[in-house]
Amino acid sequence: MMKLTDLLRFLLIALLATVALTARAQLSIEITGAGANRFPVAVAVMEGESQLPRSVTEVVRGDLERSGLFSLVEMGPRPMSEAMPPDFAYLRTRGADAIAVGTVVPAQSGKYEVRVRLYDTRQEAQLDALTLTMTPAQYRATGHKIADVIYERITGLKGVFSTQIAYVVKSGGQYKLQIADSDGANPQTALASNEPIISPSWSPDGGRLAYVSFEAKKPVVYVHTLASGLRSVAANFKGSNSAPAWSPDGSRLAVVLTKDGLSQLYTVNPDGSGVTRLATSSSIDTEPAFSHDGQWIYFTSDRGGSPQIYRIATAGGRAERVTFEGSYNVTPRPSPDGQTMTYIARTGNGFQVAIMDVATRQFAVLTDTGRDESPSFAPNSRMILYATEIGGRGVLAAVSSDGRIKQRLSVQAADVREPAWGPLPR
Amino acid sequence: MMRPAPWIALLAAVLTWPAHAGLFDDAEARKEIIRIRDEHTARIEALEASSRASLQLANQIEAMKAEVAKLRGDVELMMHDMESVKKRQQDFYVDLDARLRKLETGGAGPSAQIDPAAESRDYESALNLLKGGKYAEAATAFDAFIAAYAGSSFLPSAHFWAGSAALQAKDIARATQHFNTVVNQWPQDARAPDALLGVANCQRAMGERRLEQNTLKAVISQYPDSAAAKSAKQRLGN
Amino acid sequence: MRYPLAASMLALALLAGCSSTPMSSDQGASVEDRSAGAGTIPTVRPDQPQGAGLAALRDPNNILSKRAIMFDYDSFTIRGQYMPLIEAHGRFLAANPQMKMLIQGSADERGSREYNLALGQKRSDAVKKALMLLGAKEGQIESVSLGEEKPQCTERTEACYAENRRGEMLYAGEF
Numbered sequence A: 001m002m003k004l005t006d007l008l009r010f011l012l013i014a015l016l017a018t019v020a021l022t023a024r025a026q027l028s029i030e031i032t033g034a035g036a037n038r039f040p041v042a043v044a045v046m047e048g049e050s051q052l053p054r055s056v057t058e059v060v061r062g063d064l065e066r067s068g069l070f071s072l073v074e075m076g077p078r079p080m081s082e083a084m085p086p087d088f089a090y091l092r093t094r095g096a097d098a099i100a101v102g103t104v105v106p107a108q109s110g111k112y113e114v115r116v117r118l119y120d121t122r123q124e125a126q127l128d129a130l131t132l133t134m135t136p137a138q139y140r141a142t143g144h145k146i147a148d149v150i151y152e153r154i155t156g157l158k159g160v161f162s163t164q165i166a167y168v169v170k171s172g173g174q175y176k177l178q179i180a181d182s183d184g185a186n187p188q189t190a191l192a193s194n195e196p197i198i199s200p201s202w203s204p205d206g207g208r209l210a211y212v213s214f215e216a217k218k219p220v221v222y223v224h225t226l227a228s229g230l231r232s233v234a235a236n237f238k239g240s241n242s243a244p245a246w247s248p249d250g251s252r253l254a255v256v257l258t259k260d261g262l263s264q265l266y267t268v269n270p271d272g273s274g275v276t277r278l279a280t281s282s283s284i285d286t287e288p289a290f291s292h293d294g295q296w297i298y299f300t301s302d303r304g305g306s307p308q309i310y311r312i313a314t315a316g317g318r319a320e321r322v323t324f325e326g327s328y329n330v331t332p333r334p335s336p337d338g339q340t341m342t343y344i345a346r347t348g349n350g351f352q353v354a355i356m357d358v359a360t361r362q363f364a365v366l367t368d369t370g371r372d373e374s375p376s377f378a379p380n381s382r383m384i385l386y387a388t389e390i391g392g393r394g395v396l397a398a399v400s401s402d403g404r405i406k407q408r409l410s411v412q413a414a415d416v417r418e419p420a421w422g423p424l425p426r
Numbered sequence B: 001m002m003r004p005a006p007w008i009a010l011l012a013a014v015l016t017w018p019a020h021a022g023l024f025d026d027a028e029a030r031k032e033i034i035r036i037r038d039e040h041t042a043r044i045e046a047l048e049a050s051s052r053a054s055l056q057l058a059n060q061i062e063a064m065k066a067e068v069a070k071l072r073g074d075v076e077l078m079m080h081d082m083e084s085v086k087k088r089q090q091d092f093y094v095d096l097d098a099r100l101r102k103l104e105t106g107g108a109g110p111s112a113q114i115d116p117a118a119e120s121r122d123y124e125s126a127l128n129l130l131k132g133g134k135y136a137e138a139a140t141a142f143d144a145f146i147a148a149y150a151g152s153s154f155l156p157s158a159h160f161w162a163g164s165a166a167l168q169a170k171d172i173a174r175a176t177q178h179f180n181t182v183v184n185q186w187p188q189d190a191r192a193p194d195a196l197l198g199v200a201n202c203q204r205a206m207g208e209r210r211l212e213q214n215t216l217k218a219v220i221s222q223y224p225d226s227a228a229a230k231s232a233k234q235r236l237g238n
Numbered sequence C: 001m002r003y004p005l006a007a008s009m010l011a012l013a014l015l016a017g018c019s020s021t022p023m024s025s026d027q028g029a030s031v032e033d034r035s036a037g038a039g040t041i042p043t044v045r046p047d048q049p050q051g052a053g054l055a056a057l058r059d060p061n062n063i064l065s066k067r068a069i070m071f072d073y074d075s076f077t078i079r080g081q082y083m084p085l086i087e088a089h090g091r092f093l094a095a096n097p098q099m100k101m102l103i104q105g106s107a108d109e110r111g112s113r114e115y116n117l118a119l120g121q122k123r124s125d126a127v128k129k130a131l132m133l134l135g136a137k138e139g140q141i142e143s144v145s146l147g148e149e150k151p152q153c154t155e156r157t158e159a160c161y162a163e164n165r166r167g168e169m170l171y172a173g174e175f
Helices: A004-024 A056-066 A088-093 A136-155 B005-015 B024-103 B116-131 B135-148 B155-168 B172-185 B192-205 B209-222 B227-237 C081-093 C114-131 C159-164
Strands: A028-033 A039-041 A071-072 A099-104 A112-120 A125-134 A162-173 A176-180 A190-192 A197-202 A208-213 A220-225 A231-235 A242-244 A251-258 A266-267 A285-290 A296-301 A307-315 A331-334 A340-347 A350-357 A363-365 A373-377 A385-390 A393-400 A406-410 A416-420 C068-070 C101-106 C143-149 C167-170
Touching: A039 A056, A039 A136, A039 A266, A056 A071, A056 A099, A056 A136, A071 A088, A099 A136, A112 A136, A162 A393, A176 A197, A176 A208, A190 A208, A197 A242, A197 A416, A197 C114, A208 A242, A220 A242, A220 A251, A231 A242, A231 A251, A231 A266, A231 A385, A242 C114, A251 A285, A266 A285, A285 C114, A296 A331, A307 A331, A331 A373, A331 C114, A340 A363, A340 A373, A350 A385, A373 A416, A385 A406, A385 B024, A385 B135, B024 C081, B024 C114, B116 B135, B116 B155, B135 B155, B155 B172, B155 B192, B172 B192, B192 B209, B192 B227, B209 B227, C068 C081, C081 C114, C114 C143, C114 C167
Parallel strands: A039 A071, A039 A099, A242 A285, A393 A416, C101 C143
Antiparallel strands: A028 A406, A099 A112, A112 A125, A162 A176, A162 A416, A176 A190, A197 A208, A208 A220, A220 A231, A242 A251, A251 A266, A285 A296, A296 A307, A331 A340, A340 A350, A350 A363, A373 A385, A385 A393, A393 A406, C068 C167, C101 C167
């Protein structure tokens, strides 16, 4: 019989173990390749930041560094105030082309005001200024917001540090559909199941996820409202239901159903009503994805004897073949800016993420891994998140659309797969 | 579909035979049972054969569908290749045409696509400046024309008029350069004799009488039948 | 470079009550308040349906206890060796019209999950068609796919891949 103190000690150890496990269950990001010309930027420690339990500056620096587009100029621990213009001549000698300075001041009811200014050190001009009000717990969101502004001012592209990603973690026999910040922080489980979950797809407003769950011993498409946890069945017809993809306006879902025989393309309303057949073929048609303007649906079909990418006008018409090189091209995902399409190509090295220019049909393989799956564009079309395998374990990785910047996101002791990059926050 | 019920009923009837003695005699009943059993076996065999045949047929259809798909894929690839070849051939033609055009116009400059309407318009407007007596402007306009239409067939004339305008504007060095360009690059052009005469005029403007006389002699020897040779003879005679 | 990011499980929960006052209004640079509700995403756990077995189909000496049909690579035709098995189940379904069957098709793990789901469906459909030719009724059978999600064999060998290219016949109560 266990003594009470022993029992308490046991419980405490068990509790600590759980905490440690949760901590390790977070995605960690590793940069495995960076851009050739990184923009030198300095982010000074914000004045008054020591009042906060966690550093906002560190979040900003981490975001910029991980993006692979910036090199951070070391500024030392001395805080720099937003109230005074920085010493531009000195900054130029340090090699910084831009600098962000900030001040944190207490505001009412336990909140803090963060004022940030971004300067161009060569023009000696202010590029931007912003003021944010935050609770101490919001230090990450605040940092991401600041990093987004710096990123956009300097690159001309929208920053994606404030976005979220969805992915599936498999550990033991458990499947978890998780949502995390784009840097892997704050992972939360939206669905936990003993049966597989695949193909998560974000609604354009970021409020809902469509996905395929096998909890009914067959693939069924659900639409899950993240805030409430309420789910509804979007497609559960006789046979298999899979591959949901939202239309750009969020009003329709393209799905693959087998109710009439082979896997074929249909569209439905997100509540499951209004089923319409999109195309008819005597072969497999699957993995639909809308183009950014909603004019086209790209999909995978084996109508030509091997899986290849085709596209069909949303209004109907003949399917047009898009890929011609190689015997296996699948999972087309048009970029949000409409310029390119990413997909998975089987090459001599296995299955790899490729990118194609939509206008010229020129393509290039972007990765050096050989078991790539499920590519997903960041909302600024600059990075592609995908699943791959390293050391026999599923990990997520990201590659820039020019193939230069490479990142790896992994969770200890678990398989991570089926990533989907969420939209820009509204 | 096979329904075993009737013959089971019969079998039951046979098994309960003693209770119904007198309905059939023994031998007759046995014969009937054997007949029904044989018929049943035959029907089952026929059915199995037919369903096997159907399955084989289904498999064959599946194999043929795969075959058709592969052929379709081949057709798609061939269509794509043909499109690519067509496009490449067109690119080749455009490139060849541009190169030929460059050769035909004798230009050595880059073979930019020339808009003939703009070409004529710009040439005319420069010439009008010259006719209007705006010599410096005309010289500049012709220089601009020469830079803009490197492959133009008006180039020899443009250089000639540029030289004439520069000479009138007292920019002797520039005028000499333009006249020499005509004489050296297009010695067979209709403007070449006048250009060489222009070179002589430039030399005269600089007071180089000896050089002028040599040039005038060259006009007469190189272009003996030209109007320029006639005026050269007159000037040498004076 | 490695960034071990500290866990902050409660951070989003505390995000509620965030407000912002952008200095440059064209930027709209406010801290995103992902709404109070989004702060804590509730975890949904679906029920697990449990069915009773059917003893008659579990006699190991009966051919009906065999349920799996393997397929060749990139093939969707039923090999000759499985004809007796298909015939037995087809006749069983014909003779027992009240019986219902779920056929789960599978694919090996190579390539896209969704394309593999379609390949598994093609295999389960092939089994369904064969059973219907043998007298089973359309209403008795549902053919679905598990794609590469429920492999029988998890090694990366050709033998294992072959094992996973299958159609599995399950009677009502067994799934």
